[in-house]
Amino acid sequence: MSYANDMPTVEKVARTDAGLASELRVSVMRLRRRLANERDPANELSMNAMAVLGALYRNGDLSVGELAGHERVQPPSMTRTVSCLADDGYVVRGSHPTDRRQVVVSLTDLGRETLLADRRRRDQWLAQRLRELTPDERAALRAAAPILERLATS
Template identity: 75%
Template sequence: MTYASDMPTPEKALRTDGGLASELRLSVMRLRRRLAAERHPDNPLSMGQMAVLGALYRNGDQTVGELASHERVQPPSITRTVNCLAEDGYVTRGPHPTDGRQVVVTLTDEGRAVLLADRGRRDEWLSRRLAGLTAEERDVLRRATPILQRLAQTD
């Protein structure tokens, strides 16, 4: 049986790669849940739908296959998401310019507005939290951000 007193403290756990992985996983998951809780109250979209809008905003028009690859889901899942977004006017579907078998998904003005309002609210919350950190702590996060992005994008 393991007791709480037998568990390594976060400071001790961070000394090993395994401990770092565990603490980082927990911290990132908690931050993600907290940011999700800060969603705009008028936003009716799911996190998966918001991810599709975000991918279109960052990368421009994409095929369903490209969106599925980006979101690491199967094309039928993205197709359902895109269909819902299109029905509600957040995206449009159009023909691919060179491949008639594919559909190109485009972000609409309404989709962009919902995405930016939601991001703005979350960014405001995070900015307030960052303001409570020391300059040194914010600098550490500035240096860590590209590393976290690289970790998230690695297969």
């Protein structure tokens, strides 16, 4: 007795929302790992620390609480990450202009340069992979990118 016809195929699985969710989850996680592997080996910062630098680059100065909210972690965890980044010169901590109880975190030149160099390296790798795709495949990804961003930030 053959069960080959009973096995789910990519085509059958992707027809359902649950199947699409599974396919996207696996693909996005594989791409994330692949991009992480393209980081500069000399960059010893964790992906979480790099995400903090990225949040500061995109949003400007933020409090520890705001950073924790952006990265969806607990404030004590963010405090530890910020302390490590500050100790190594990637960020500086300062006083909040209106609430002395809060600490404001700012990106230093070293933090900005580290972030941008890391992004350039990974963007170059991804741009090369994109050049290997057909124009229709690139157009599909161009259309999907804002949708993926909306999912990621919801």
